[in-house]
Amino acid sequence: MASVSRTTRRRERIMAVVNRDPMEAPHKTRTDALIAGGAGALSVVLALLTDPARTPGAFGWVLLIASAVPIAWRRRSPLLALLAMIPLLVPYHALDNAHAAPMPQTWIALYTVAVTGRPLRTLLTGIGVLSVMVTVVLTINAHQGLELLRISGWVVAVLFCGVDMRVYRQYMASVLERAERAERTREEEARRRVAEERLRIARDLHDLLAHSITLIGVQTSVASHILTVDPDRLDRHAIATALEDIADTCRGARAELRTTLEVLRDGGHDSHGRPGTEDPLPDLAGLPGLVRAAEAAGAQVDLAVHAPAGRLAPATGAAAYRIVQESLTNAVRHGGAGVRVSVAVVPDGDGALRVTVTDDGTGLPKDGSTPGFGMVGMRERARSTGGTLDAGPRPGGGFEVSALLPFQEGEPTP
Structure with a gap:
């Protein structure tokens, strides 16, 4: 049971991160700095392994590593971070260095633009980036330019992934908003019903007690009047009638009050917890x-x-x-x-x-x-x-x- 609970909590944390708006995530700068460092390290590995014949020189290494730095500010200004990478990557590719090496930071920047911007801006950005990359590489090496054009499908896939994630988060936000609105409506309805029930109970108790106490007071006054006006000629029958009327009033008030209190105590359910029938x-x-x-x-x-x-x-x-x-x-x-x-x-x-x-x-x-x-x-x-x-x-x-x-x-x- 403990392992299942831990798994459930871990899944809930993961879904919370996925559903959260990236622009509202905590520790954005620190997280993006770590991502930029990871993208730079992965670019170095790709430059060494993917195409040893095009291993960058000293200036190429500087351009490659520097192209990952704007990722640290990708959530503050996604489009500017992507534009800051272009002046670094154009000379990098122009020197005919390993063309696949800068892909990690390029994909991250493109994904950020797609997930935070409108689809039209994402489409124009993707077309612009691909056009610049392919044009630069084709002017240097036609074969590498065609290869870059062939693998550009990954860039398109990253953009579509970002757009899809943005739509999904918007959908989840609307679902949560509707759920919160429905919960507020239920709470307001519950408060309204409680207020109406309290008002109904107050009216019933007032009608019951005011009526009964008034009658008892008048009947008591009648009995007191008979006893004090002419004590020598005591009308026992009149006194007995007044006292019997008082007793009848008390019994009726007690029965009605008991019914009201039973409804309040039981909450409208019978002794077995089932919803009971309302009193007539x-x-x-x-x-x-x-x-x-x-x-x-x-x-x-x-x-x-x-x-x-x-x-x-x-x-x-x-x-x-x-x-x-x-x-x-x-x-x-x-x-x-x-x-x-x-x-x-x-x-x-x-x-x-x-x-x-x-x-x-x-x-x-x-x-x-x-x-x-x-x-x-x-x-x-x-x-x-x-x-x-x-x-x-x-x-x-x-x-x-x-x-x-x-x-x-x-x-x-x-």
């Missing part, structure tokens, strides 16, 4: 329960529900339920004792559901206190279904909440 959303069928809880707190509620002809989308039903719940909570909290509330949920046109909750109480507090999140939550729920919500005091007194929700016929649940 509240809908219009739960409105009578809200009315009974509000009436137990002292409100007088008139409920009128006319379901649309098509099947109501679960999100729309849940939004209508939560809007009515928050509206009743505000009416009980701010409307005063015996507040009258009218709840109407009826179709509005062909594709919308109108939810209207009006009361004759004093409305929201006007004492300058900081408003809560109930109104914000109702508007967000309406917007989440593509609907709108208006809320404010009524001209004749009281408060009105009116929401228009597109009911969108939902798909049957499998």
